Amino acid sequence: MHITITGNLGSGKSTICKILEDKYGFEIYSTGKVQRELARQMNITTLEMNQLMCSDHKYDNMIDDTTARISRENPDKNIIFDSRLAWHFVEKSFKVFLSVGLDIAAERVMKDNRGKEEQYSSIEEAKEKLFQRAQTENMRYKDIYNLEYFNFSNYNLVIESAYSSPELIASIIMKEAKDYYALIADNHGQMVDRTRILLSPKSLYKEEVTKEERNALKGRISEYEKIKELPNVQIAAWKDGDSYQVLSALEEVKAAKEAGVPFLLTALNIQ
Structure with a gap:
């Protein structure tokens, strides 16, 4: 190779x-x-x-x-x-x-x-x-x-x-x-x-996940914690410089962040 x-x-x-x-x-x-x-x-x-x-x-x-x-x-x-x-x-x-x-x-x-x-x-x-x-x-x-x-x-x-x-x-x-x-x-x-873009949930969502949000996402977080490879989900996001705005599946991003998932497959619109 x-x-x-x-x-x-x-x-x-x-x-x-x-x-x-x-x-x-x-x-x-x-x-x-x-x-x-x-x-x-x-x-x-x-x-x-x-x-x-x-x-x-x-x-x-x-x-x-x-x-x-x-x-x-x-x-x-x-x-x-x-x-x-x-x-x-x-x-x-x-x-x-x-x-x-x-x-x-x-x-x-x-x-x-x-x-x-x-x-x-x-x-x-x-x-x-x-x-x-x-x-x-x-x-x-x-x-x-x-x-x-x-x-x-x-x-x-x-x-x-x-x-x-x-x-x-x-x-x-x-x-x-x-x-x-x-x-x-x-x-x-x-x-x-073919282009695959793998971004960290920590970059896609830089705010803190609240206690209430974490409780609501508890089941999804638990599922993400079991995943050994990339989650079977694609995120859509908007990129402007170093910042991202999630356009779809924001709850998935939050759950992945809390579960420590390193990367999410992301479709990007770039400014």
């Missing part, structure tokens, strides 16, 4: 890729390391490197050509591509997007040791710089490739990384990837256009 993993800055891509390498035997190809090393060699920040790449596309082309070549030359190897755009350049892959809100992303990068190029003096500075970097990268991808990086329909699996352990997320990615490759086999080797 070839699995391409991208996502929001600070979403935990490198950590999850390392688990997939250690536990499931995948090789990792990381273009982020290439970009950070280029910035270090030029004695500039990662954000400055992104801005430079907006005007000089030779760095993008170098990374993209290498990614495509590795995928073509290794069709029988299990490879994880930890890369912003590998989903576009790897011809046949299971495309994963890791989603995380800006507040949690900023907290994570503040704790990480990413070198002097990515050091921040406060959470607010981290949020501002992460937002700027994401905007810069998105503009560059649209300019060079006419791609909408944050359009979830580009991916086969969108999974939130804010409230679940990397180990759990890695195991779900593996299960979803195996299911997806089984669909391809059933489709005579042709790729399948």
Whole structure:
């Protein structure tokens, strides 16, 4: 299998890729390391490197050509591509997007040791710089490739990384990837256009569930507590930035949250 993993800055891509390498035997190809090393060699920040790449596309082309070549030359190897755009350049892959809100992303990068190029003096500075970097990268991808990086329909699996352990997320990615490759086999080797979005009930409903609500949902909560895999329910929600408004099955979201269900399959309308 070839699995391409991208996502929001600070979403935990490198950590999850390392688990997939250690536990499931995948090789990792990381273009982020290439970009950070280029910035270090030029004695500039990662954000400055992104801005430079907006005007000089030779760095993008170098990374993209290498990614495509590795995928073509290794069709029988299990490879994880930890890369912003590998989903576009790897011809046949299971495309994963890791989603995380800006507040949690900023907290994570503040704790990480990413070198002097990515050091921040406060959470607010981290949020501002992460937002700027994401905007810069998105503009560059649209300019060079006419791609909408944050359009979830580009991916086969969108999974939130804010409230679940990397180990759990890695195991779900593996299960979803195996299911997806089984669909391809059933489709005579042709790729399948399918997107599944898995979000945490904690993000879908951030308010506290009241005692009265919990009592009313007691039976449903008990049923959710018995579930070992994803519940057989799909939630509809509206996404605006980092916020969600549940459009259907709100009581199911509340019950799942109280039962500690990590993810719900969600259909999203995005602002």
